[in-house]
Amino acid sequence: MKKLIIINGPNLNLLGKREPNIYGSLTFTEFLEEITAKYPDIDIAYFQSNIEGELIDKLHEVGFSYDGVILNAAAYTHTSVGIGDAVSAIETPVIEVHISNTYSREEFRHRSYISANAKGVILGFGLQSYELAIQSFL
Ligand code: DQA
Secondary structure, three states, rough: OOOEEEEEEOOOOOOOOOOOHOOOOOOOOHHHHHHHHHOOOOEEEEOOOOOOOHHHHHHHHOOOOOEEEEEEEEHHHOOOHHHHHHHHHHOOOOEEEEEEHHHOOOOHHHHHHHHHOOOOOEEEEEEHHHHHHHOOOO
């Protein structure tokens, strides 16, 4: 069985209540229930943290044994050399995802420290961005 993990960065624990016009009104727990039911043949783990170092620790922990990482580093995407370095340090392929189309938003969201080290980038499809990333590992 393929083993994937979704890693979500800061403020994504508030999905469902946070700016629903941008991020939608579904909670991530509801979304995960749907997705795990839809893909019973994949083991999909989930981790969320608002703390940069915890995200780096999790990448190190899974990055030599899992088949894939789906990473939405949220605001740290645009600031964190440390998370970018962790993505290039590990062996497991990482797909960078974003719910919103960051290129249609403020200039500071156009820079990503993850993209150059990721296997691919999927953004702008709402929560479906995560599902498209899952499908890319099938
Ligand atoms: C986000 C986009 C980021 O710019 C923002 O800081 C987020 C969420 C997205 O999924 O659209 O927190 O990563």
